[in-house]
Amino acid sequence: MDNAAAREILPLYQRHADAFARLRSRSLFEKTWLDKFMAAMPPSGRVLDIGCGNGQPIAEYLIQQGVELTGVDGAEAMLARARSRFPAQRWLQHDMRTLALGETFDGLIAWDSFFHLTQDDQRQMFPIFARHSRPGSVLMFTSGTGDGVAMGQFEGEPLFHASLAPDEYRAKLTEIGFAVLEMKMEDPDCGGHTIWLAKRV
Template structure:
């Protein structure tokens, strides 16, 4: 099943316009973005990992006065971001190889990190650590339990994976993050499983 993970990058590149059209803008994520924003200094720098086309997550963060750097593996999605939010920083990059040489006050990987294989997810915690300033907030979505699943997007397989919650907690602790809040299958957030942590 993990072979399907290798199709994620080209899938979003091929279907960038469809994703832009279909992605919900009703901001069901708002309560979690409020919690995240409360941990980031006013006017702080936020790294949006797997930013897509910048809406609604990056758009909301920009509206709150944060300076956003967004990275995504799809050049087509990054071009949309650059057109919509030209005052922010947008780069084509694979999160697994990310090495920006700077730290941020907040990091968010909403509905992106969970497209990685379990082993790639484990390796991402060093990437989070390398880009997190002291006290930085980190928020990401995962599955509720260990496993892999295949959904569909535009008729093509869409890979998702998750580690066990105890392993996420251990990885966060090992890389200098304290869990602030975690909710599995949050009914107030369209069933998302969300982790909010802070760099110690």
């Protein structure tokens, strides 16, 4: 069931793009962390938003701050909304697990996206982060709090999440040359999210 639910993530978001747009909080409770992310990279830098969804509210806020944004998502129905709202930015339909753009970015963000992958697929993402970064690049992502799988529900369908142990995330970041700038478990000021902010040395 877990692997079946993991395989269904992109079709699920494709089917329910309208519901996601309706239900996704626009309160920007993520603002403090987005500001930390931008403060750690050059002004008006180039950002790769991995699992960007429909571009609201996170990509929207980053764009408002002057970044040049490339958004990647596997669900075309989500990207269509992003393209219509923010036509000046670049929006690419692609499965993050096979991403190979042949370019690097000042910042990479995977907010509430990469944690929908299986644990093995998450491990395989770290070389992908490395290929799209360079010394000085900043990476921010959200994760679970410990090793395991957690099932949620969206529009009455199973919603897959997984996480590695915090020590393994740290080890994977070290392997690709990133130092953790800040990590917070279940930040009460950010909707209970567990957030990692790292910079490539």
